[in-house]
Amino acid sequence: MTHHISAMIDAHPKGTGVLAKEKLAECIAACFECAQTCTACADACLGEYMVAQLTACIRTDLDCADICAATGTVLTRQTGTNSAMVSAVLKACQTACGVCAEECEQHAQMHEHCRICAEACRRCEAACAGLLASLT
Numbered sequence: 623m624t625h626h627i628s629a630m631i632d633a634h635p636k637g638t639g640v641l642a643k644e645k646l647a648e649c650i651a652a653c654f655e656c657a658q659t660c661t662a663c664a665d666a667c668l669g670e671y672m673v674a675q676l677t678a679c680i681r682t683d684l685d686c687a688d689i690c691a692a693t694g695t696v697l698t699r700q701t702g703t704n705s706a707m708v709s710a711v712l713k714a715c716q717t718a719c720g721v722c723a724e725e726c727e728q729h730a731q732m733h734e735h736c737r738i739c740a741e742a743c744r745r746c747e748a749a750c751a752g753l754l755a756s757l758t
Contacts, residue, residue: 627651634700642756645749646697652749653694653715656742660687660722663739670733679725683739686722689715690746697753709757712750719747 628647664683667676693715696707723743730737 630698631700636700642753645753645756649712649746649749649753650694650697652742652746653690653697656719656746657687657690657694659739659742660684660690663726663735666733666735676729679729679736682722682725686718686743689718693750705757709754712754712757716747716750716754719743719750723747 627650628643631643631647660683664680664687667673667680667683670676673680693711696711720743723740726736726740726743728736730740
């Protein structure tokens, strides 16, 4: 899953700096996968007959998708990486994924898309935590 991400990291003339390559590649992949999954979950929620009860889920999905996409993009940039910025976006993404997972888990027994989304959020949350831990 991270083959092309790892290949691009390896091809970068500046390397990864203080970031562990494997954890970085895993986190980038998890962020972009989570962004897609959250967007798809929000869209699926809009298609449900009980859409009014899913308003908070839709909003949380969309917020998490935006934060994950931004985090994946920031992590992809290796030239002149700022550790404080990386740490801040990872913490924000970890929080957003935790909040979104909690929301989707409330609907997971009724809606398969929410179960899948919660899993992707937990994976991204863990990947962000792992990369954060490698920074210290």
